[in-house]
Amino acid sequence: xxxxxxAGEGDDFRLLGTRCAACxxxxxxxxxxxxRNPGCAGGELAEVPLSRRGRVWSYTDGRYRPPAPYVSDPExxxxxxxxxxxxxxxxxxxxxxxxxPGVAVxxxxxxxxxxxxxxxxxxxxGTTWTTWHWRPVEVGA
Amino acid sequence: MTTEVAVLGAGMHPWGKxxxxxxxxxxxxxRAALADAGIAWRDVGSIVGADxxxxxxxxxxxxxxxxxxxxxQGARVASVYAACASGAQAIGTARTQILAGMADVVLVVGAxxxxxxxxxxxxxxxxxxxxxxxxRVLGATNPAYFGLYARRRMAVHGDxxxxxxxxxxxxxxAGALNPNARYRKPVAVEEVAASAVVADPxxxxxxxxxxxxxxxxxxxxxxxxxxxxxxxPVRIRAVxxxxxxxxxxxxxxxxxxxxxxxxxxxxxxxxxxSIARAAxxxxxxxxxxxxxxxxxxxxxxxxxxxxxxxxLCGEGEGAKLLRxxxxxxxxxxxxxxxxxxxxxxxxxPAQAIAQVCEVTWQLRGTAGARQIxxxxxxxxxxxxxxxxxxxxxxxx
Ligand SMILES: [Zn+2]
Numbered sequence: 001x002x003x004x005x006x007a008g009e010g011d012d013f014r015l016l017g018t019r020c021a022a023c024x025x026x027x028x029x030x031x032x033x034x035x036r037n038p039g040c041a042g043g044e045l046a047e048v049p050l051s052r053r054g055r056v057w058s059y060t061d062g063r064y065r066p067p068a069p070y071v072s073d074p075e076x077x078x079x080x081x082x083x084x085x086x087x088x089x090x091x092x093x094x095x096x097x098x099x100x101p102g103v104a105v106x107x108x109x110x111x112x113x114x115x116x117x118x119x120x121x122x123x124x125x126g127t128t129w130t131t132w133h134w135r136p137v138e139v140g141a
Numbered sequence: 142m143t144t145e146v147a148v149l150g151a152g153m154h155p156w157g158k159x160x161x162x163x164x165x166x167x168x169x170x171x172r173a174a175l176a177d178a179g180i181a182w183r184d185v186g187s188i189v190g191a192d193x194x195x196x197x198x199x200x201x202x203x204x205x206x207x208x209x210x211x212x213x214q215g216a217r218v219a220s221v222y223a224a225c226a227s228g229a230q231a232i233g234t235a236r237t238q239i240l241a242g243m244a245d246v247v248l249v250v251g252a253x254x255x256x257x258x259x260x261x262x263x264x265x266x267x268x269x270x271x272x273x274x275x276x277r278v279l280g281a282t283n284p285a286y287f288g289l290y291a292r293r294r295m296a297v298h299g300d301x302x303x304x305x306x307x308x309x310x311x312x313x314x315a316g317a318l319n320p321n322a323r324y325r326k327p328v329a330v331e332e333v334a335a336s337a338v339v340a341d342p343x344x345x346x347x348x349x350x351x352x353x354x355x356x357x358x359x360x361x362x363x364x365x366x367x368x369x370x371x372x373x374p375v376r377i378r379a380v381x382x383x384x385x386x387x388x389x390x391x392x393x394x395x396x397x398x399x400x401x402x403x404x405x406x407x408x409x410x411x412x413x414x415s416i417a418r419a420a421x422x423x424x425x426x427x428x429x430x431x432x433x434x435x436x437x438x439x440x441x442x443x444x445x446x447x448x449x450x451x452x453l454c455g456e457g458e459g460a461k462l463l464r465x466x467x468x469x470x471x472x473x474x475x476x477x478x479x480x481x482x483x484x485x486x487x488x489x490p491a492q493a494i495a496q497v498c499e500v501t502w503q504l505r506g507t508a509g510a511r512q513i514x515x516x517x518x519x520x521x522x523x524x525x526x527x528x529x530x531x532x533x534x535x536x537x
Contacts (some may be wrong), residue, residue, distance in 0.1 A: 002268060002274070002278060023404060023405075024403075024404050025388075025400075025401060025403075025404045025405065026401040026403065026404075027400075027401070028397075028398045028401075029274070029397055029398065036387060036400070037387060037404070037405055038387050039405065057289075057293065057392070058289040058290070058292045058293040058296070058392075059289070059292060059341075060285055060288030060289050060291075060292060060340045060341050060342075060343075061288070061338075061340060061341045062280055062281075062282065062285055062340060063337065063338050063339055063340065063341070064259070064282075064339060066259060066276060066280035066281075066282050067258070067259050067261035067276065067282075068261065068276070069262070069266070069273060069276050069277040070276050070277060070279075070280040071277075072280075081280060083279060083280075083281060083285055083288075083289070085289050085392050090403065091401045091403050092390075092401055092402040092403040093388075093398055093399050093400065093401040093402065093403075094390075094392050094398060094399045095397070095398040096275075096279060096281065096289075096392060096396075096397050096398065097279065098279060098280070105341045109296075110292070110293065110296035110297070111296075121278065131278060
């Protein structure tokens with residue numbers, strides 16, 4: 001579904017972007033075809049891991065079941081998830097992601113430090129769809 | 142001024158959930174605009190349709206679909222899609238044709254029949270589509286993004302839930318006076334607070350619904366307007382359809398991340414602010430000249446953001462402007478006198494056109510019970526998925 005957007009286990013888990021060899025701009029989700037800097041004629045795009053930690057730019061939750069293609073079991077009651085937009089200092093970019101299960105909006109504040117961890121998006125007939133989650137550094141770290 | 146075109150006619154189909162097709166709504170709005178202009182359909186030289194992706198193939202070629210429904214008469218045709226800014230691009234296309242001398246009179250139509258509940262991406266497995274990806278990977282609906290902006294404003298500017306609710310109260314009061322609005326009941330702060338949370342901190346009544354609806358305009362050259370007997374028509378003086386400047390630093394629908402600003406410094410001001418700035422520059426006016434504004438209140442919190450992006454107040458001062466009553470009917474710069482999306486709901490290709498209809502009626506002094514006093518300059522503002530900006534300046 002999203003090939004090579006993240007890799008690694010445990011403390012080595014990282015989001016993967018790409019970096020332009022000509023202008024050094026970083027892209028996430030990865031751009032493999034072209035550099036989007038209008039001042040750049042275009043360079044080779046090489047994979048680069050993003051910062052593991054960042055600070056909460058904002059957050060919200062989803063109290064209603066999102067439509068397809070989000071996968072959820074309609075037989076089960078809807079469990080709201082939390083979304084966090086995280087500012088990465090080195091990359092100077094904001095990356096959206098779900099919070100680890102169990103983290104509610106009441107656990108969060110803008111500016112709080114979070115880290116990226118591996119997570120499960122959904123499981124289906126023996127296939128597990130993995131993803132990234134943001135986890136407050138204070139909680140369960 | 143050579144960049145001006147006349148607004149000869151404006152028309153709408155009332156918004157709501159009517160259960161019919163978008164063509165029917167669009168034709169009704171078109172006929173209303175033609176009647177308002179006193180122009181026969183046969184005398185229209187060009188028709189521009191704002192596309193709806195929900196109308197299937199006819200919706201993708203909306204211009205021709207409306208032309209066929211009105212009766213083929215040989216007019217030049219164009220269809221444009223720019224998500225929520227589709228209507229503004231349709232107006233921009235019509236204006237360009239008029240200013241280039243390709244047509245004297247152009248009919249602009251936008252109509253939609255929206256589904257209930259959340260907007261969703263087109264079907265199929267399409268991981269190359271950012272709109273599909275944000276739903277699949279994150280479950281990030283449109284209200285999720287509105288919630289992120291609202292929470293960010295609370296943290297950075299100290300906006301409160303009550304401020305957000307007061308936007309709904311203001312717009313519902315205006316919408317109650319508008320026969321074309323879907324929701325025509327005043328709303329109290331307590332009702333907003335009692336409605337269900339959709340995407341924290343926003344509640345159901347902070348977020349606009351999806352609707353059926355349509356809006357249309359008849360635009361012409363200034364020479365034609367004079368020959369037609371319209372000596373002092375409402376004139377469109379600017380149409381801004383600018384794209385963002387790399388790197389964008391505000392997370393926008395449907396993106397999963399912003400651009401990186403580590404290498405290239407961001408431009409001064411946000412994309413939304415640049416949309417308004419381009420319109421002001423083209424019109425040769427500033428925010429101090431504005432009599433009224435129609436802004437894109439997808440959520441209550443987002444309306445406060447537009448006050449700042451339009452330069453009606455400084456950054457972070459949107460809630461204060463609201464609290465001071467400046468943006469209410471009777472205030473110095475009434476905002477969303479139509480009732481806004483809060484009262485209309487979203488009918489995507491129609492709404493940027495509907496904004497110009499309201500400004501036209503206010504500038505003419507024919508807005509009925511919701512008429513504000515002495516309006517001379519109106520501005521609209523809107524933003525569509527995938528970096529589409531839209532702002533129109535109309536004057537009298
Ligand atoms: Zn580059």
